[in-house]
Amino acid sequence: MTLSKKRALTAYGFLALPLLYFVAVRFAPMLYLTVMSATNWGLFNKKIKFVGIDNFAKIFADPVFLKSFGNTAIYTLVGTPAVIVLGLVFALELDKIRKYQAGFRLIYALPYITPVVAVSWVWRWMFQQPPFGVIDALLVSLGIPAQGFLNDPREALFCVVAVNVWVELGYCVIIFLAGIQTVPPQLVEAARIDGASERKITRRIILPLLRPITLFLVVMEAIQFLRIFTQVYNMSYQAQGGPLDSTKSAALFIYEKAFTNFDMGTAAAASLVLFAVIMVVTLLQLKFFDKKMDY
Amino acid sequence: MKRALIVLAIAATFAVTTFAEDVHIVYWQYFYQSKVDTIDLLIKQFEAKNPGITVEQVTFPYESYNQKLAAAIPAGEGPELVNLYYGWLPLYVKAGYLAELPKDSFGSEYFKKTYYNFVEQSAQFDGKYYAAPTAVRTLALIWNKNLFKQAGLDPNTPPKTLEELQSYAKKLSKYDNQGNLVQAGLAMQPNGQGHCWIREVLFRQFGATPYSANNMKVTYASPEGVSAFKWYTDLIVKDKVGYPNFGTDDVTAFVAQKVAMNIDGSFRIGTLNAVKGLDWGAAELPTYKGVKGNFASYWTHGIVAGTSGKKLDASVKFLKFITSPEAQELWLKNVGELPATPALSAAHKDDPYVSVFLKGLASAHATAYVDEAGQRKILVDAVDQVSLSKKDPGDVLKDAASKEQKLIDDFWK
Amino acid sequence: MNNSKSVFAGAKTRRLVSGITAYLVLGILAVVMVFPFLWMLLSSLKDATQIASLAFLPTNPTLANYAIIFTSKHSQFGRWFMNSAVAAVWTTASVAFFDSIVGYTLAKFNFPGKRIVFLVIVSTLMIPTEMLVIPWYAMSRAFKWVNSYWGISFPGLVSAFGVFLMRQFMMTVPDDFIDAARIDGMGEFRIFATVILPLVTSALATLAIFNFIGNWNAFLWPLIVSSKPAMFTLPVGLANFSSESGSDWQLIMTGATVSMAPLIAVFLAFQKQIIKGIAMTGLKG
Numbered sequence: 001m002t003l004s005k006k007r008a009l010t011a012y013g014f015l016a017l018p019l020l021y022f023v024a025v026r027f028a029p030m031l032y033l034t035v036m037s038a039t040n041w042g043l044f045n046k047k048i049k050f051v052g053i054d055n056f057a058k059i060f061a062d063p064v065f066l067k068s069f070g071n072t073a074i075y076t077l078v079g080t081p082a083v084i085v086l087g088l089v090f091a092l093e094l095d096k097i098r099k100y101q102a103g104f105r106l107i108y109a110l111p112y113i114t115p116v117v118a119v120s121w122v123w124r125w126m127f128q129q130p131p132f133g134v135i136d137a138l139l140v141s142l143g144i145p146a147q148g149f150l151n152d153p154r155e156a157l158f159c160v161v162a163v164n165v166w167v168e169l170g171y172c173v174i175i176f177l178a179g180i181q182t183v184p185p186q187l188v189e190a191a192r193i194d195g196a197s198e199r200k201i202t203r204r205i206i207l208p209l210l211r212p213i214t215l216f217l218v219v220m221e222a223i224q225f226l227r228i229f230t231q232v233y234n235m236s237y238q239a240q241g242g243p244l245d246s247t248k249s250a251a252l253f254i255y256e257k258a259f260t261n262f263d264m265g266t267a268a269a270a271s272l273v274l275f276a277v278i279m280v281v282t283l284l285q286l287k288f289f290d291k292k293m294d295y
Numbered sequence: 296m297k298r299a300l301i302v303l304a305i306a307a308t309f310a311v312t313t314f315a316e317d318v319h320i321v322y323w324q325y326f327y328q329s330k331v332d333t334i335d336l337l338i339k340q341f342e343a344k345n346p347g348i349t350v351e352q353v354t355f356p357y358e359s360y361n362q363k364l365a366a367a368i369p370a371g372e373g374p375e376l377v378n379l380y381y382g383w384l385p386l387y388v389k390a391g392y393l394a395e396l397p398k399d400s401f402g403s404e405y406f407k408k409t410y411y412n413f414v415e416q417s418a419q420f421d422g423k424y425y426a427a428p429t430a431v432r433t434l435a436l437i438w439n440k441n442l443f444k445q446a447g448l449d450p451n452t453p454p455k456t457l458e459e460l461q462s463y464a465k466k467l468s469k470y471d472n473q474g475n476l477v478q479a480g481l482a483m484q485p486n487g488q489g490h491c492w493i494r495e496v497l498f499r500q501f502g503a504t505p506y507s508a509n510n511m512k513v514t515y516a517s518p519e520g521v522s523a524f525k526w527y528t529d530l531i532v533k534d535k536v537g538y539p540n541f542g543t544d545d546v547t548a549f550v551a552q553k554v555a556m557n558i559d560g561s562f563r564i565g566t567l568n569a570v571k572g573l574d575w576g577a578a579e580l581p582t583y584k585g586v587k588g589n590f591a592s593y594w595t596h597g598i599v600a601g602t603s604g605k606k607l608d609a610s611v612k613f614l615k616f617i618t619s620p621e622a623q624e625l626w627l628k629n630v631g632e633l634p635a636t637p638a639l640s641a642a643h644k645d646d647p648y649v650s651v652f653l654k655g656l657a658s659a660h661a662t663a664y665v666d667e668a669g670q671r672k673i674l675v676d677a678v679d680q681v682s683l684s685k686k687d688p689g690d691v692l693k694d695a696a697s698k699e700q701k702l703i704d705d706f707w708k
Numbered sequence: 709m710n711n712s713k714s715v716f717a718g719a720k721t722r723r724l725v726s727g728i729t730a731y732l733v734l735g736i737l738a739v740v741m742v743f744p745f746l747w748m749l750l751s752s753l754k755d756a757t758q759i760a761s762l763a764f765l766p767t768n769p770t771l772a773n774y775a776i777i778f779t780s781k782h783s784q785f786g787r788w789f790m791n792s793a794v795a796a797v798w799t800t801a802s803v804a805f806f807d808s809i810v811g812y813t814l815a816k817f818n819f820p821g822k823r824i825v826f827l828v829i830v831s832t833l834m835i836p837t838e839m840l841v842i843p844w845y846a847m848s849r850a851f852k853w854v855n856s857y858w859g860i861s862f863p864g865l866v867s868a869f870g871v872f873l874m875r876q877f878m879m880t881v882p883d884d885f886i887d888a889a890r891i892d893g894m895g896e897f898r899i900f901a902t903v904i905l906p907l908v909t910s911a912l913a914t915l916a917i918f919n920f921i922g923n924w925n926a927f928l929w930p931l932i933v934s935s936k937p938a939m940f941t942l943p944v945g946l947a948n949f950s951s952e953s954g955s956d957w958q959l960i961m962t963g964a965t966v967s968m969a970p971l972i973a974v975f976l977a978f979q980k981q982i983i984k985g986i987a988m989t990g991l992k993g
Contacts, residue, residue: 008819029843118964178987271839356951
């Protein structure tokens with residue numbers, strides 16, 4: 001046996017178990033799900049039969065499905081820009097200071113590492129209406145009308161977005177700050193000598209160099225918001241994504257279909273739709289990875 | 296790693312089967328403190344009387360209980376005995392997840408002799424019985440005597456009619472200087488007992504019939520039904536005496552003395568009596584134009600299909616024990632629900648709390664649910680659509696009725 | 709690190725003003741970030757009668773809530789803590805081992821089909837957990853994995869993202885090290901374990917810490933696969949406990965505090981590594 005053949009065998013040996021794992025735990029279930037999306041599979045059904053594309057027809061005619069996927073779009077389209085812009089703004093501010101930089105960074109990272117279940121319940125407590133909630137109490141003491149927050153279908157979704165931005169912000173700040181600190185100081189110095197204002201330096205030098213990182217974060221955060229589940233489950237009354245389905249996300253819809261209504265076939269169909277949406281976003285991510293691998 | 300675990304598991308099973316000959320059965324119910332404590336007590340008594348049988352109680356929060364159950368039973372991961380809301384029985388029986396109760400100990404005659412009529416009817420499917428309850432429950436108006444005093448009302452005279460209820464509720468509501476409700480006159484919690492109050496009491500009192508005689512048609516979206524529904528939602532929208540989820544939920548707010556009146560079930564007696572410093576009373580539901588009304592329901596115990604051999608014998612024995620007259624008495628004392636056997640209930644007709652709920656039974660209806668959770672959500676959402684989205688009660692109720700009709704049609708399809 | 713930038717900065721006063729604004733803005737954010745934790749901790753020290761009052765400090769701080777949640781029959785925080793720890797440690801160990809060996813193979817070996825293998829693994833990144841829970845659940849029922857540590861952890865035993873990350877790092881290891889070891893006659897696995905791994909410990913530590921945190925906080929899958937309270941992980945137990953507590957917000961806040969404490973301890977102990985790791989996922993990932 002040649003040396004290269006021997007090495008190739010070693011490589012296959014190292015890869016065998018993990019590859020088997022990916023096939024068994026990722027691809028096979030995915031295939032199974034696709035097949036099941038064309039059946040009436042359910043926990044209360046003893047006989048499974050093929051129903052073709054009925055499940056898809058059913059969900060696209062279901063106002064709750066449309067509502068939950070619409071909500072997911074709002075989560076993503078509001079939450080992602082919010083967390084990216086705030087992350088960038090605070091990272092730029094953080095770069096300006098020298099003392100306590102590490103301390104601030106540490107504090108900002110705190111929500112990111114704590115369990116989402118726990119922080120969801122803490123925020124739910126703070127969002128209570130008078131006479132219980134601390135945020136409304138603050139508003140009232142400032143002469144601002146008390147808000148319904150999680151009890152108001154117009155506000156509840158944005159409360160959940162706000163909490164998730166609060167959770168993810170530290171992550172973005174840290175990554176942006178690390179990016180800013182890789183900007184070659186000579187570039188900035190040269191611009192300063194040429195008399196460029198700080199704002200101009202930020203806009204013309206730092207931001208363009210942060211583009212790859214920004215793109216990375218946009219993709220990561222978009223996926224975070226597309227998959228949002230735990231916050232909605234723990235922040236809505238009886239985990240139902242209310243009031244009036246106003247906070248129900250795509251993931252919660254799938255969970256309810258599968259594990260509350262036991263309508264597995266429909267849930268499988270809805271999962272495939274969510275998958276299609278996430279795939280489009282993730283393809284962007286892979287494209288970006290490919291570009292990065294070049295240098 | 297996994298293999299080691301399997302070996303360990305096998306070893307453990309082996310150890311258990313070799314060293315213990317006890318029959319172990321598992322009982323599931325949702326978490327409600329006084330019920331859980333009472334079952335614990337009953338288990339202790341049962342185990343003392345039946346050496347060789349051990350019973351384990353497992354609880355889940357109410358909102359995830361039904362789903363854990365339905366996920367576990369088909370997987371063979373379920374318990375031997377389950378506590379079910381009567382409104383869930385059709386789904387479980389239809390899917391074949393409940394075992395028929397043995398005829399010799401729970402036959403037709405036994406059911407007819409032991410239980411209230413509405414229990415016997417709703418636990419029976421095609422002449423077979425699938426579940427037996429310990430207790431039944433009705434609704435009553437409960438009120439906070441201290442808050443009545445503070446508002447200058449006689450703490451011992453609760454409202455008797457819906458008109459009085461409304462005017463009392465207004466007097467008992469308090470607002471801060473921004474107009475935010477800080478004390479609710481009446482709890483408005485449709486996802487608690489509120490939807491039952493609307494469904495079986497208010498609709499009927501206003502002259503509507505909620506369902507057709509064979510329970511196949513939803514008929515509450517009549518002009519009378521709309522006026523009943525509007526009367527309810529006006530309390531939230533116009534009179535602002537309460538709103539859904541005020542102070543988390545109705546019970547929380549009542550216990551925190553932030554709600555003056557509530558429509559609640561007899562199972563709350565035990566809970567409320569345990570609250571220090573809460574002076575409360577219970578009265579029959581308010582009448583409307585002389586019409587009384589109430590809602591009766593019950594939680595019941597069933598044996599999971601597939602239970603067999605010694606475990607089945609032990610389960611039947613345990614079921615018999617927790618539905619025995621002694622258990623029914625204990626349940627009344629600790630939880631507050633009425634004994635499911637009429638004669639046992641009647642013996643308590645002089646108790647001030649019990650009598651109120653007992654009287655309710657005379658005018659009570661039980662909804663023939665097909666999917667309790669689904670049907671509940673439709674009415675809860677309907678109230679939210681009026682109170683939060685400012686939609687017209689008439690349109691909303693028609694929409695709700697057609698949604699519920701679809702649910703019923705789908706079930707029988 | 710920024711000294712070189714500031715040396716050439718403009719007028720001193722402008723710098724001072726911008727510095728003060730920066731501290732002010734950052735300080736406000738710090739308050740927003742910390743306040744919920746503080747409010748949670750303070751609420752956990754209040755008793756039932758004070759919980760609805762909005763006084764900032766509890767009038768009679770009490771540890772009774774902690775005693776209640778650790779002794780109540782219906783909460784098993786100790787057990788849930790252990791379940792989370794077992795699942796997270798086991799999964800993390802598996803990820804650290806498999807991801808580094810796969811990353812190493814993909815970075816340093818030449819063999820037919822290498823590109824396909826890489827694409828196959830990376831393409832699994834596109835399959836979100838949310839959609840796989842349904843088939844995983846069917847699998848777990850068929851194989852009786854429900855309510856077991858194996859059931860909780862099997863979906864996360866190898867991480868595609870980790871493979872990708874480790875491959876990037878392995879590529880920076882000079883080939884000379886491997887060649888020298890081979891000339892010394894070392895076996896391939898020994899080269900990986902004793903020569904390569906020590907060179908990438910910082911990347912490995914990052915991967916491990918993130919995986920640990922991710923698994924510790926995981927909610928959706930453990931919620932589905934555990935139907936017995938004794939097999940709940942800490943987040944599932946906490947969600948359960950909070951629902952059952954209904955209105956007892958002081959107990960819910962106590963439960964939240966208890967479930968956060970271990971992570972905050974881990975965080976403070978490994979703060980440098982974690983912050984560096986977060987930055988690294990952005991720059992290297």
